[in-house]
Amino acid sequence: MEIFTPLNEKTIKTLKAGMWIEITGKIFGARDAAHKKFIELIKNGDKLPIDLKGTIIYYVGPTPTATNKIIGSCGPTTSHRMDIYTPVLLKNGLKGMIGKGKRTENIIKEIKKFKAVYFITFGGCGAYLSKFIKKSEIIAFPELGPEAVYSLDVHKFPVIVGIDSYGKDIYNKRP
Template identity: 55%
Template sequence: MKLTVPFNEDDLKKLKIGNTVFLTGTIYTARDAAHKRLVELIKKGEKLPIELKNQAIFYVGPTPPKPGQVIGSAGPTTSYRMDPYAPLLIENGLRGMIGKGGRSPEVIDSIKKYGAVYFGAIGGAGALLSKAIKKAELIAYEDLGAEAIRKLEVVDFPVVVINDIYGNDLYKEGQSKWNRE
């Protein structure tokens, strides 16, 4: 299935855990240090450096690009480090997160309550994932280096639905099926 970011609510309703999705459009990068700063701004009622409404954040700290590249290797980082911050970002309009690994019950509750989706990207395949990134622009928090917020333009960026808007969890379902056999 192909989806455009920023997301359309109806498209997110169609997604089920295990679906392979190819994202095209604008996504942002941010890891835990940037998430902490975004949450602090929200709590202070200040303007964010990015638009969260219907957007996706890719949990990545890309390597520097080699000559002729838009971006270096861009593999997902472990998502649980963003779990303390994700519920408030989801409440404020974030509808997609891309990373690796499971999410906390609090994040899954927020995903279900606000209609967001958590996508998994393949860890260890950062060089391949970077080929789907056509443009990268530094947006905020340059002092964070690789963990600064970047705006990425992606075409057919491959992900898998791990948590859908209905609260389903691919990891738990997969373990459940394995344990029954």
């Protein structure tokens, strides 16, 4: 199933843990250091470099873009390190996250509370995933190098619903 960004409530409701989904539209790449900065900005009442309403954040730190390429290798990084920052972002309108691996119980609760969704994609498949990115641009914190914030135009970017808005977790039955 193909879905489009920004995410709305109607679309989110149709997403169930375990479904294979293709995302088309604009998403934002941000990982540890950028998340830390987002939270500081929110705390100080400052404007974020991205609009969180209905937004999907992809936990990614791509390799540098080679000549004549759109982006480098750009697979997901481990999501649980973002768990400490996620509740504040959800409260401010974030609707989707893409990463890899488990989230804490608390994050599952928050995802349910804010009717958001967590997607997983394929770790270690950064070359493959780069093929679904049609445009990429660093839009904030270039000084963070690989941890800068990216704006990414994606076409049918492949993900699996990891935690749905009903709080169902794909890893729940797993050890």
